[in-house]
Amino acid sequence: MSSEWPLWEVFIRGQHGLNHRHVGSLHAPDAEMAIRHARDVYTRRNEGVSIWVVKSGDIAASSPSEKGPLFDPSNDKVYRHPTFYDIPDEVGHM
């Protein structure tokens, strides 16, 4: 029996209460080993306080060719940004 270990994506939460962030991937036979490997490969210098792993095959991703239809619609909605509105100086910080 020779079968390659499946690929896992690794997410680490850093020290300061930020979101788990994707840091890379690794091969492991199961979730438990994936977490152990992730500890050794991605947190050798106190990079994290929590690890998530998920099988790469279980991730659904948007495709590069959809970039336009997916993301263009937000381009012309400048009114979603605070800088769109002029507030007089007299009003003070808002």
Place this chain on the structure above:
Amino acid sequence: MYAQMVKTDGKGVKAPEDMTPEERHFQARIDAGEKIEPKEWMPEAYRQNLIRQIGQHAHSEIVGQLPEGNWITRAPTLERKAILLAKVQDEAGHGLYLYCAAETLGVSRDELTEALLSGKMKYSSIFNYPTLSWADMGAVGWLVDGAAIMNQVPLQRTSFGPYSRAMIRICKEESFHQRQGYDIMMKMARGTPEQREMAQDALNRFWYPSLMMFGPSDKDSVHSAQSMAWKIKINTNDELRQKFVDQTVPQAEYLGLTVPDPDLKWNEEKGGYDFSEPDWSEFFAVLKGNGPCNRDRLEARQEAWEEGRWFRDGLVAHARKAEARRVGVGVAAE
């Protein structure tokens, strides 16, 4: 360097008018400094070239553990042993980051491993030299990791996203490697006359092999021109080698050691050192498999792969059993 003499299809850089619209768009994105991500369109030659380059780089990290692993059990103090262990563990990690980057291009980990073990893919020539004394641990960290950093820092800006991200992570960890090596050299150079002699001997043996790491002069190479247009190579081999010499010579002087090159001389006009070229026939011989340690290195990797097989398979069997049990319990509960 860690990836030496990576061949492209050899046709040189295409002129824009010879490119397909897709190729033109691709090149324009690279010229604009955009990152190329795995699922996006890329020329087949770009993909193949990157697999070879990143694969070779990954293999170098893994094989690079061997010359240093040689001294773990014989480190002179517990502290030095812990440091060396941490460094060698880092190299394993660097290999893994790079293998993962290569895999995003559609090659599997097992294919890469098998290409290394069969000798089909290369690793850096430098790891085919033996580490004969403890001072070599100093020289390897100082010179070999120093040369590697010289190459890897610009590669953080490479056009392929996963490769660039792996390089950023590696560079962050790499400077500890060079500094611990220089620290060993300082200790030896200030030690007894015998220790000084060992330090000088290590520098003598590793100087030219370190210069070879950058590969032969690539002024006229079509491979380099294409790789540079694609931004998977940022500087020429000669630029990096010059930079390395200019940086390293003062460090050797500080140690009171002599660079083994009688023709080494500061050139005021170019603002850098003139130095002797390494023996390129030796370089090609080592690359072909005829260096002092090529056979040992490959045998060590093959042995590790073969003797670890039962363990890898055991873990897979355990994972499958546990999965089957979980599914079985789920069914029974319904």
